[in-house]
Amino acid sequence: MRALHLATSPRLSTVTAPEPRSGEALVRVSRSGICATDVHLSRGYMGFRGVLGHEFVGVVTAVAEEGQGAWVGRRVVGEINLGCGQCARCHGALPRHCATRTVLGILGKDGCHAEYVTLPVANLHPVPDAVDDARAVFTEPLAAAFEVAEQVHLEPGSRALVLGDGKLGLLVARVLVLAGVDVTVVGRHARKLALAERFGARASPEAEAVPGDADLVVEATGSERGLDRALGLVRPRGTVVLKSTFHGATTLPLAPVVIHEVTLVGSRCGPFAPALRALAAGLVDPAPLVDQTVALSEAPRALEEAQRPGALKVLLDPSA
Amino acid sequence: MRALHLATSPRLSTVTAPEPRSGEALVRVSRSGICATDVHLSRGYMGFRGVLGHEFVGVVTAVAEEGQGAWVGRRVVGEINLGCGQCARCHGALPRHCATRTVLGILGKDGCHAEYVTLPVANLHPVPDAVDDARAVFTEPLAAAFEVAEQVHLEPGSRALVLGDGKLGLLVARVLVLAGVDVTVVGRHARKLALAERFGARASPEAEAVPGDADLVVEATGSERGLDRALGLVRPRGTVVLKSTFHGATTLPLAPVVIHEVTLVGSRCGPFAPALRALAAGLVDPAPLVDQTVALSEAPRALEEAQRPGALKVLLDPSA
Numbered sequence: 001m002r003a004l005h006l007a008t009s010p011r012l013s014t015v016t017a018p019e020p021r022s023g024e025a026l027v028r029v030s031r032s033g034i035c036a037t038d039v040h041l042s043r044g045y046m047g048f049r050g051v052l053g054h055e056f057v058g059v060v061t062a063v064a065e066e067g068q069g070a071w072v073g074r075r076v077v078g079e080i081n082l083g084c085g086q087c088a089r090c091h092g093a094l095p096r097h098c099a100t101r102t103v104l105g106i107l108g109k110d111g112c113h114a115e116y117v118t119l120p121v122a123n124l125h126p127v128p129d130a131v132d133d134a135r136a137v138f139t140e141p142l143a144a145a146f147e148v149a150e151q152v153h154l155e156p157g158s159r160a161l162v163l164g165d166g167k168l169g170l171l172v173a174r175v176l177v178l179a180g181v182d183v184t185v186v187g188r189h190a191r192k193l194a195l196a197e198r199f200g201a202r203a204s205p206e207a208e209a210v211p212g213d214a215d216l217v218v219e220a221t222g223s224e225r226g227l228d229r230a231l232g233l234v235r236p237r238g239t240v241v242l243k244s245t246f247h248g249a250t251t252l253p254l255a256p257v258v259i260h261e262v263t264l265v266g267s268r269c270g271p272f273a274p275a276l277r278a279l280a281a282g283l284v285d286p287a288p289l290v291d292q293t294v295a296l297s298e299a300p301r302a303l304e305e306a307q308r309p310g311a312l313k314v315l316l317d318p319s320a
Numbered sequence: 321m322r323a324l325h326l327a328t329s330p331r332l333s334t335v336t337a338p339e340p341r342s343g344e345a346l347v348r349v350s351r352s353g354i355c356a357t358d359v360h361l362s363r364g365y366m367g368f369r370g371v372l373g374h375e376f377v378g379v380v381t382a383v384a385e386e387g388q389g390a391w392v393g394r395r396v397v398g399e400i401n402l403g404c405g406q407c408a409r410c411h412g413a414l415p416r417h418c419a420t421r422t423v424l425g426i427l428g429k430d431g432c433h434a435e436y437v438t439l440p441v442a443n444l445h446p447v448p449d450a451v452d453d454a455r456a457v458f459t460e461p462l463a464a465a466f467e468v469a470e471q472v473h474l475e476p477g478s479r480a481l482v483l484g485d486g487k488l489g490l491l492v493a494r495v496l497v498l499a500g501v502d503v504t505v506v507g508r509h510a511r512k513l514a515l516a517e518r519f520g521a522r523a524s525p526e527a528e529a530v531p532g533d534a535d536l537v538v539e540a541t542g543s544e545r546g547l548d549r550a551l552g553l554v555r556p557r558g559t560v561v562l563k564s565t566f567h568g569a570t571t572l573p574l575a576p577v578v579i580h581e582v583t584l585v586g587s588r589c590g591p592f593a594p595a596l597r598a599l600a601a602g603l604v605d606p607a608p609l610v611d612q613t614v615a616l617s618e619a620p621r622a623l624e625e626a627q628r629p630g631a632l633k634v635l636l637d638p639s640a
Contacts, residue, residue: 089556093557094557097555097557235417237417242577243578249573250572251569252569253570254570255566256586257584258586259586261585263585264586266576266582266583267578267581268579
């Protein structure tokens with residue numbers, strides 16, 4: 001099958017189609033989404049080698065276990081962390097944090113920028129009919145946005161800043177708006193800030209003074225300087241959620257964290273179920289975030305497009 | 321009056337006794353406690369100049385307002401943050417975080433290593449008779465320990481590590497033990513670890529392997545490397561409380577904070593009322609933490625003693 005495969009650089013390759021292993025399903029990918037993490041991985045982050053991609057929607061074409069045959073033909077999205085299934089974290093509340101997990105298209109497991117992908121059936125979620133492929137493919141990043149609400153009590157009377165008007169920043173802002181929070185998105189792109197205003201957030205161009213003393217600041221800039229800035233904008237006893245990951249070490253003054261008693265929350269993958277519910281109910285419409293849909297056969301170019309300044313979501317269509 | 325005054329270096333000086341200003345009380349100090357912060361200040365931290373000291377117990381000898389005369393003669397301890405009393409933080413839930421506050425013996429306000437100190441009456445708490453001076457003087461650091469419980473939900477079924485067997489580490493450990501938490505204190509001093517074991521915590525000498533995957537890690541080492549270590553010992557989705565403050569910037573890898581979704585909580589001053597209740601009920605007995613009580617006239621030597629490796633609390637007695 002064709003796939004966007006990362007060796008020393010990402011290229012479209014013909015690789016052997018995966019076969020579902022015990023407990024797994026084989027999924028024919030309908031759409032996959034290019035994430036900033038794919039770009040970081042293509043530059044060497046995590047040392048990943050293999051098929052890129054962890055955002056997808058597709059149709060189950062086969063399962064390894066006879067008893068799971070009911071999944072065949074279903075349209076699905078899939079959680080990206082594959083725990084060992086044996087350890088205390090997997091049996092408890094932390095399967096996404098299994099110490100020996102693989103992660104779809106990120107760590108030890110071929111991803112979904114391909115014609116086919118395999119995942120344990122336990123990772124799959126059926127997609128409601130009301131959610132088309134171009135929206136369902138946002139389930140994974142929207143779940144990452146809902147993760148903020150899993151971790152932090154979102155008080156409807158509070159005031160939040162989202163630093164960064166990228167795809168994740170906008171999805172997080174929408175989740176905060178849904179919770180009743182007074183949200184301001186701080187960004188550099190008039191087009192993206194206009195989207196934020198359309199779905200109920202305020203917009204603050206970078207050049208303008210950013211309102212400080214926020215109860216909550218979500219750092220989604222993708223820049224190493226984002227956290228230091230967030231710490232300068234949060235009120236004492238407020239919360240900063242860190243969404244950006246970086247290579248290497250960051251240098252920042254920690255005394256203000258202690259003196260102002262700030263809470264810093266690292267935030268990664270989130271729950272799929274509320275993301276699918278929000279998409280099905282039309283509470284989040286990610287369609288305006290799609291810049292273009294590119295044929296899988298042009299995947300390397302699509303990866304380039306996704307890196308253009310100001311770009312939003314680039315989707316891949318494996319049928320083309 | 322005599323006072324431990326910091327100019328370029330801390331020395332015992334004769335300074336003018338303070339006079340209570342509007343809303344303030346004049347307190348004759350019975351005991352004051354030397355804190356690690358006093359040592360940091362004496363080395364230039366915060367650029368403080370004036371009378372050192374923020375932990376005390378004393379007796380009110382005068383008040384500025386006639387209507388507050390009932391305070392005269394009362395034995396008191398005092399909260400150390402002096403807010404403006406006008407701003408939203410002072411009127412709301414954040415008076416200890418007033419942006420224009422002064423802080424007793426730390427920021428713009430002469431401290432209590434002296435015969436007399438002034439504080440707003442609003443900052444004072446009467447000391448129950450059951451609590452003698454040598455214990456009451458621990459109200460402020462014990463309040464800082466209770467601050468951890470104000471900020472973090474202490475689940476009785478959880479497992480906590482306290483990094484650092486100093487005064488604050490031991491007080492925090494005791495507060496965690498009272499909440500039912502399974503607490504291990506990690507430290508370098510057999511004598512201090514023995515104290516921890518006496519009050520119900522486990523002890524783990526530095527040289528031994530420290531149990532990892534903790535639900536909660538309280539960083540009270542006073543060392544810049546403590547946070548990095550704490551991040552290596554906390555479980556995914558666990559909490560690290562930062563109690564140490566440092567000059568300048570710290571360099572540390574932030575990707576693990578995001579990947580493991582750790583919550584980092586800066587923690588400073590705490591609530592006096594629960595600290596006084598715990599002292600009065602005998603739930604916390606700080607007496608074993610007192611190394612020696614030194615006459616105020618020998619305050620510079622006492623400050624040296626407080627810096628000796630392995631030292632615990634050194635108290636000053638202004639009557640001698």
